[in-house]
Amino acid sequence: MKNKISFALVMLLSLTLVFSGCSSPASQAATEKTTEQAPSSDGKITIANVPKMIGIAWWDRFNEGNKKFVEDNKGVEIFQTGATQPDASQQVRVLEDVIAQKVTGISVIPVDPKSLEPVLKKAMDQGIIVVSHEASNLENVDFDLEAFKNADYGAHLMDSLAELMGGKGEYAIMLGGLTMQTHLEWADGAVARQKEKYPEMKLVTSYVESGSAGQQGAYAKAKELITAYPSLGGVIGMDAVNPPGIALALEETGNAGKIKCVGTSLVSMSQQYLESGSISRITFWDPGLAAQAMAKIITLINENKAITDGMDLGVPGYNKVLVEGKLVFGAAWVDVTKDNMGDYNF
Incomplete structure (x- = not known):
């Protein structure tokens, strides 16, 4: 220097x-x-x-x-x-x-x-x-x-959800925020993999933003999704607070296990929902x-x-x-x- x-x-x-x-x-x-x-x-x-x-x-x-x-x-x-x-x-x-x-x-x-x-x-x-x-x-x-590689990670999350859904059905994707570049790249990678490999799956709406309210925001948005899309089969949560928020909504609406939930989170945030089966699988890096x-x-x-x-x-x-x-x-x-x-x- x-x-x-x-x-x-x-x-x-x-x-x-x-x-x-x-x-x-x-x-x-x-x-x-x-x-x-x-x-x-x-x-x-x-x-x-x-x-x-x-x-x-x-x-x-x-x-x-x-x-x-x-x-x-x-x-x-x-x-x-x-x-x-x-x-x-x-x-x-x-x-x-x-x-x-x-x-x-x-x-x-x-x-x-x-x-x-x-x-x-x-x-x-x-x-x-x-x-x-x-x-x-x-x-x-x-x-x-x-x-x-962000696209690879998103594809991996889609593979996880598709496995649980039998490669068929409607799904949604939730992000922490629509300005979060990495979340967007993961989501784009997931959708690209779905279109390439799982033609019988369908993204029901544009990416859902949980926002600054964190886990509570994810919970509220998940309840809206469940109401708006009665045939919803799965949700991928990209933010660490998304899966536990989604899982709580699934439990409260009687959809735990029926609507599959995967995504990015930590054990410390999602343990109770992994144990109950409301979250099927989480993926993360340390x-x-x-x-x-x-x-x-x-x-x-x-x-x-x-x-x-x-x-x-x-x-x-x-x-x-x-x-x-x-x-x-x-x-x-x-x-x-x-x-x-x-x-x-x-």
Whole structure:
């Protein structure tokens, strides 16, 4: 990294203040960060983790990954900060705050990727390393990390639902929000697989948005779907709060087991519904491992090291990553039913 001496001194002083106040391809084989960010004289770096929201199990697990990375990597500090609702304007304000703290890097999971472009550009212009997750369309990032190819994940969810529905019948897809790029890519992948492989299945309506009300929003929208489409045979929930919200609606309307429910969630959020059969299967990647992989990418960039195709990030599921321009893909999803949910404590 090429820095003017004066700028480096300013950044060193800024990082000192922060620490004292806190207790894809260029030839597809190698992509390297060029930044004005200067590490502190003792080699320590600070990473701000800004998820879509804080206070739910998914992002709590993500923060466990942050803490594990700090434990395993001397000289790295990570703090998680965010709004208590998935609100894009609030996320912008949080990012403005962490930029003002002159952190070394930001790991961000956007509510609405497009709305973050200006503030992330501001961060990068100030030499802050930016790595995103679930935001493959972001431009103002060094890299975006995905646990897998999004279209493949969506196709896998459709295969799960089709198996349970016998490849026939009406289904619906629920997302956390219509601006959530990754959810949209999963949904598009699911529909593409259905059209290709399951012609006797039918999407009954456009994608349903559960919104900022979280699990309660998913519950309310599921009840609307059940009323509007009496022949509904299955629902895929893309957001972690969707399957448990859908399952509660199925139980209350007497449709548990009749209408199949699959999707992205965690055992800690869906255990009772897996046990009762209201949710047939959940699929997820470990957000704690994604957190560690993001932090690893930031530390490598800070050391001016290349992020290369086939690289082992030292994190399960990210042992041989695929790098396509700014996109870094792992292979990290798992399926969970009531039979194996005891293997997962999050």
